[in-house]
Amino acid sequence: MPPVGAALWRSLRAHQVYGANTDVGKTIVSTVLCNAIQRNQAAPRLPSSSPHLQRYANGILTECLYQFDEPVSPHIAARQKSLTIPRDDEILTAVRQTLSDWAGTGINFALVETAGGVHSPGPNGNSQADLYRPLRLPIVLVADSRLGGISSSISAYESLRLRGYDVHSVLLFRDDYYQNHEYLRTYFQKKSIPLVPLPSPPARPQSHEPDAVARDEEAMAAYYDRVARGTDVTGLLEELTAKNTARIERLEAMPGRAHETIWYPFTQHHGMAPTDITAIDSAYDDFFQTYRPAASPEGGLRATFDGSASWWTQGLGHGNPDLALSAAYAAGRYGHVMFPGNIHEPALSLAETLLESVGNPRLQKVFYTDNGSTGMEVAVKMGLRAACHRYGWDASQEQISILGLKGSYHGDTMGVMDCSEPSTYNKKVEWYRGRGYWFDFPQVRLSQGTWRIAMPVDMEALGPDLQFASLSAVFDLEARVQSEAGQRYKEYIRATLETLVQQHGMKFGALIMEPVILGAGGMLFCDPLFQRCLTEVVRGHPELFDEDAPRASSTPAGQPSWSGLPVIFDEVFTGLYRLGRRTAASFLGVDADVAVNAKLLTGGLVPLCTTLASAEIFEAFSSPEKSDALLHGHSYTAHAVGCQVAVDSLRTMMQMERDGSWDASRRDWQSSSSSDGDSPEAWSTWSHGLVHDLSYGEGVEGVFAMGTVLSISLKDTQGGGYTSTAAQGLQQALAAGGREFAVHSRVLGNVLYLMASITAQAEALRAIEGLLRAALLDGAVSIPGATD
Template identity: 50%
Template structure:
């Protein structure tokens, strides 16, 4: 197995004041300014180390920036990680050399190791100087602004003091700001002709509260090299002793202390001022609140709880080890931030899309209006869904409200077709354990459960079917009986379970059809009236991360559509015109794809697993890649026509102040574009191929996952006293832990132990490179006895392997405890 590097981490130590020096352009004097800062820091803090780090340098080694600092500041420690002799951009110089081209992950890891070693030496300063401008490429081709973001080093931006430098400096700042960097100070030469520092001082000070400071211009370079060295030595000595320079460093020292102080106080303040969702706060102590400093890719950067440092009265500096430990660590976002995250935290393409729409529109009202992002998103979704029934798009702000809109649509269409009076109570058909959101209308579509049992206005309005679930256990894929929980049918692979064409004439299909039809006949005889069938395709999320037998859902939809007489009055028109084969029959079918849609399960639409199309489809969560709230409810023309009338009160009187907000629509467009690009490029082929080989099938597996077949098989063969069952599909992995006390459902606690072990994290014991760096961990949520972990759509194979390693350790611990 190839070496798996630890995830990139933010660099923050109490002992080490680390700053990253960016330039507004090439040739703006980055190295000159950095040399002055290094010499000034060394003069003021003589008992501390001051270090210069150049991650990537190009050009002859004799002219490299670290050699310049060694020449004029021999007291400064210097290091260049990757040096290429060719004086061109790193993305050209690296491949042209006979040296390996470091990946982004390797480069970040080398910087982290170096910084950790410096922090272990005690208090000091570290200045990390970039190459060229903000967007100059790295050896891999990534721009520096994107590459270095996970480090979250506060930035010192060296502005351009030349003609045109005002624009260059502001543009560089905006590129950094939009990526989440904190620019602490802008520095530039005090130039007499253009005086850019005066304009930029007002601009940054008034608009952003960022100080702009100047340093004297270096002397003109004489022809004689010896004279040049002497002149520059005097320049550095004089500049580094100035009171203004020492004030600058004092300001940066204070900012460093303030940042740490704020981070360490946040959990305590939050526990007193914030009301958390889905949380019993009586038991939520401050130490249990995760302080998230930033997020990038699959990872949060979270505060590590440390013991406060103790000052040694006999020494001039703090010497205790807690001072030298990193304060932040990567935490794998195992819940995908409540299922919204798919394209990575801080995705620059999504951020730029949001900024573009915000700058072009802000927000504009949407009733009887249209803008390009909304229209383009509607067109894209309707075309990409592959559902010929869907023709209309309704915008709302989240999955719950999107579902509530869908139910309004369906109930109106059913009432009008079947001639029911508006006062007659209508219910919905659904599945036990389903949950469609926290707004009252959506909540009433779910059966009684822990989420609604103490909600005063809740009135469950419907009937909910029991259903068989799918799990891997004891080396076999099983379809479990909904009542006994025992395996009723077994299959060689998950793909075989999703092969509905082969299963269509099976004993199971006949049994499902009989059970469903018998139930519907009984409900009709009781006089029950229903206006919609609403289901979460394939997987029930909040209900316990349950994988429903797709054959059951397929059969349920077909039986409902083929038996309109079970839902209508005897005198009502029960069939739609024969020429409209896309109109709904029986009941409008609503697919709640808020969780399961948009590649969460490996396909654009989860409905494609079921072989049946919805009349109404709801999408949110991954729609914007995890950046901003947005939901769409897609509907058929026959549903839309139920609201056509000369009376405005017959319209769908539903909306939100931020309906179809341009920022969300533009981000969703970019998100869909990136998702489809991932699929088109074959970025998941490594996972597909692994499952295809595991199943021994010559064609692509119908069901695949980024989680390895080896892991699923190993987990599924753990003792039943430890693990009751497991499944994985697309990005989702769900493990149902065995309950020692028999408690089931949301109140079960069997998964808490594994969750706690994952939160403890991976140890670096025995690895001297990472000895001073806290372990990374996996941040998860549980649903009762079920632990689930979700990857992102861009998660790498290496990242998945790392999480699987931690999960392996956690489950072994749970296994040993179950035998104790």
């Protein structure tokens, strides 16, 4: 089923009525509002969902989409064997479609009334606050006037705010004994939320009394007339109308205001117009809710797939209520506290969880920074210090370089920028020097239904291109490392290093790699065997870097010692299940001496980075002199909010792995594996059939999928690369989308990639795959420069 867009229309003012508790009078409040609308407008037709509304607000259009036979909690009603329970997405679709139909017929006011309290369960057991969150309707909160109602009302409000709802008004019945309305009026005034107290409704006659029904109806009719005349409900409705109008006006104005004030990263502003900027009203799961004034005169919102996973950060979905609660808990408990010389529970718990779960016996220490770039900056400092300490080099007197791969990118801070070859990202940056050597490497992609490893054009020593029947066969490194290709890789790497050191006098202090996939360089899928061989040569031949270098051994604590050069893995993008495994290093069968994680570390909620290092690397900074310490830090180091969110995010992801959450995707890719029924070495949440079919696309040069990543390289007779425009047509087609939703994507030259969270729903991904098929296989998109 296609994703559901948030509900917003220019003509229809739609609100959701939530109660602070059950039996607080939501239906009576809804009737009061509808009656007030009728009194102030000529013969309106207003939707409702209650027989009570039909009786006491003439002319109301009602729609009850789903109803249980018994007035009990849905989790009890659902136990009836004969009952067909609608899925949550079916309920959302039905609600939004009903509202959309009403908006198209001139109805200008709608209420969606919930059942019970804010957290009363929906039909499938989920809290209603979570069930209806994708619609993100503005809230009319009916507070509780009874004993304990102040607490339940404030708790309900906070629960709604925690989930990103806008509470536009509060109503409750006046009780002169408890006087909750007096306290709550002051509370909500501070938050600029109007509160309207209503007279208490008349007591219902006992059912056995004569004419009970007739007297009850007469009393209620008189009550509604009295409320309409004696309270400022009309003023409240005017304020609700103003807020609806203001929301649309803000969304319409945001691109223009942003164009005047914002300097966007990685964006050439020359020729940029406000129409190139997308206004995002909210986000939930894998989708933005984007405003599209040109496509909808009604001023509507549309679900838009977050195709870059918000720059690769999304792991557990936008608006995740569990992570929001984790952040709120840590913010309430700590805020931010000074870290050096101190410890707090979230930072300690995260460090211990990481060290226990990454499966790397070398790693013993955790250093906290704010983002991937600064985490890699620390890693470079660690690696270079360790090498200089061991070999007696003086970095102030000679240049110590790094080894890496072409197309690598480790961030934009000054140190790590020098760890990448000259490129569009850095060659015009004034301080850039490029201190290192970067190997070209064989690349993996699926083309014409065959997994191919293409050797670099100018590296004949690596041998001919290779072909494999499945992606899992590419990752069968224990077999491949002894192959002829493995031997050629090792010899080529050893000979190259020997030339660089002995003939060119270069000194290297660390090997830095992004395991498997080089992200910002263009989603470059490196042959994992090449990275394995590069690591083994560096560690197995320390004499290449210093003729007196010791061989690999163990530290006094029994941990593996680094040999040759410290090996640093940049897993900022590829780590923590992005490629389907807890670590990308596990694909290579190699343990790094330093590993960096960010992005998915906090599930996509807040920035945080960890640099994990071996005890031996740590000891290189140990000295009686303060100046020998790792003098690096940030004001918000080990931010308690980020650490707590990361702890809960990691535990959730690991539990998903234990629960087999991705078993369906594994089975889908298992049929293409040569593992004879075993779990495939590599798989993706993107369907194997799609990837296979796209590989035959006329304008497609190659494609691959791993974990949540899908990468499509388009043909470009001009050579491709970061400045290529070959992918723009496909990007525009996805942005146009279909009737129900669109896709926001980023391109890296001639490469368009899509990425999902690890919690992405299969139905949503299949719908997006339909757009891709239409664009690339059905000829909907013309790829410029794609002729052979």
